[in-house]
Amino acid sequence: MTYYYNGKEFMSSLDKNIQSYKHKANSKESLNHYTDIESFFRIIKNKNLKLNAIDNLNDKMESEYLEEEELNRLVFISSFCHGLENIPLWHMYTSKNYGLNIEFEYKSCKKGFIDVIYDNSRPIEAIQRSPKNEIDKYFINGDVEDQKFKWLIDLRITDVCYDSEIRENNPVYYVGDFKYDLNAMGLFKNEFWKYEEETRLIGKFRTTETKTTLPTYDYILIPVTFENVLMTVKFSPWMSEEIKECVKVYAKQYLGDNKAKFIDSRFTDQLIRKY
Template identity: 25%
Template sequence: MDIHHYTTLETLALILESKKIRFNRLTNVDDVQESENFGQYDLSPFIYISCWTLSTEESIPLWKMYTSNMKGVRITFDGEPFHYRKPEVSDLPELNIELDENLLSPMTFKQMMSPSYFITPSFLSKEKFGKKVAYVDDVTGIYENSVAIQVESDGKAHMTMPGAGNVAIHKNKVWEFQEEFRYALIAFPPPTGGYSNENISEISDVAINSIYHGKKPEVDYIDLDICPEKLENMTITLGPLATYADEIILKALVSKYCPNANIKNSNLQGKIR
């Protein structure tokens, strides 16, 4: 399954130089309604997403919306672009962690347990990491019951997230032209004392308090590593209104960062004024 992402030439340069895919906070996406579909406890500031399309045919609306006057690029990967590998326990020697030897993860423990945020490892479950967006007639309140917090008489709080695996995958049908496929991360502020065996249990309390009080992580984005093999074999389609100078810049970037990548001209070249 090929996945595609439309972007500017400048952003492509940053992707190739960093060898990372950026996940942006859900509250910053172009569909305003996406952060307005939650109930009493708003999960949207804690969700970070990476957006792609499954449409093999080039999309004029997507070229227009995301590539700076159709002069950008469409990048294509054969399947997930992320770098799956065994997370190293030695990355966090202060924690006593035992792992399934067959476990593979798109991020290391150090990336999950950052000084700026803690990422819930939902991508390690049996469910697939990425999902197709479902287009519905009305998304209003669709995630209203995705988080439930119960406070006991002793002040202890308990949280359940029965719909956590299915948030951020519904949009109104007006966006159906995107044929979107997306990856999502859920992140919370880190424990105040850092990560250790003594305070690892605080992570759950931090998550509950963060949602209850609306205290989101300080970062607006999270970056994940691209698989080196996928990077080398990616396809880059130059926008239909790209100039010769744009082509020179693209070839220079590819020559430096991924010389085996395939460069293509848009099928719409010469067909759009």
Template identity: 25%
Template sequence: MIYHYTTIDTLALILNSRRIRFTRLDKVDDVLECSLLKEARYIFVSCWTQAKTENIALWHMYAKNMKGVRIGFPSNPFKKHFIKTGRYGNITVNQDILDAPFSIEELFNEKYFIFPIIEKTDFFNSVTYLDENELESTYEQIVARNEKGITLYTEKFGFLKPDSWKFQDECRFILKITPPYSDARNLIKTINSGILPPFEYFDLEIDENEFLKMEIKLGPHCSDSDKIIVNSLLKSHGFENSCEESNLKGKIRI
């Protein structure tokens, strides 16, 4: 299972849309992470943790002072699509993608492109934490600029953070989204010119079977009325199980 700490309002939006939101990397709370990577504006992240033990810091930071919820899902809850090898407009997919988390229409269209995900680790992986000097030198290696141009080792984009954030024990889903381009040179030119994707957020559809496996744990400071609201939301969206109380309830002073 993977877990995401959030508010009851966000839970309601997820239940209603059956989608999970990806946020552009330069809009997340770690400033250093994206300041070292100009290409952060083309990386979209959904942030989770695999730690089953409740994290007090994450309750505080993301669940409205411990009055939100922790959402639990199987490790890959997104709807799966088959994308066949072939030419799509100006872009070639060189091998079949058996379980892409997006459709071909989402992958390539007139408004944006999503980098094809061939290796699963390019889409989901644990975050690696480095001290600031090591983080900076690593970015210099994965974004190699020289007189001949630039080489991007994009498989590590979005999976590196300063070790001051290690307490989060984070894992992430990553999408690399750019404006449309005709070839690799055109893509580099687009990035260097600062042309951005047409949005700051991107939502991916949850698989219906995985959706019904969602687990909800209430924050330690949730009231009885919060519990009633959450259980009502779950019931109205087809869930037979009710939410769980936090193991920390009554153990943390308000």
């Protein structure tokens, strides 16, 4: 069994690289998120963003970056993009008739994405599924403490570095039995993913205990606020007018009239999707 020791991480030669990608992400004034209607409704109703365990991401190389695979349990990610509307992303991350591209714009705040959207007045929820698919919920960074141990989550926003030889160019250093460099986790993807132009919200666990077993959460929910965010909801190129109207009505119930605007994709009526 792998144990995680508080305060035993260390900075490697990646430090400058990490800081440069964090700076790029924090200098942005808007981010986009491709999703489906159901997920969008959950976001605006519950005011949470879902961060998935790194094992569940589409680039398998990411979860294989550390030789100690159990350490993947410490890193959770939500993906955004900072480029123009992208046809492959419509295909990969949305369903044909129910896809949305949500732009979060916050340039008027002159702050980074996390400072604008994270609602630190509410606890982060950590979700764990049982073998019977029942859900256990724990609270992190809040007043409610797990019975066995207490975890905290550090949030950061970073652009992705696309590197086809991650292990060779950015080795992970180990010292003794328990010092791990987790700073690179979630930062790198293989170069053939470069077209995604991805920016990531990353949650990394740390413990307040001296020594404890690693968590086994499936995903975490970050509480968010839209008070200083303007949403532009872009409809899938294949969405019907009836569904668009339903999205507008539902969204206005939770966002009001001035927090979101709705537009068609620039590819509407220009693409044929066969699946």
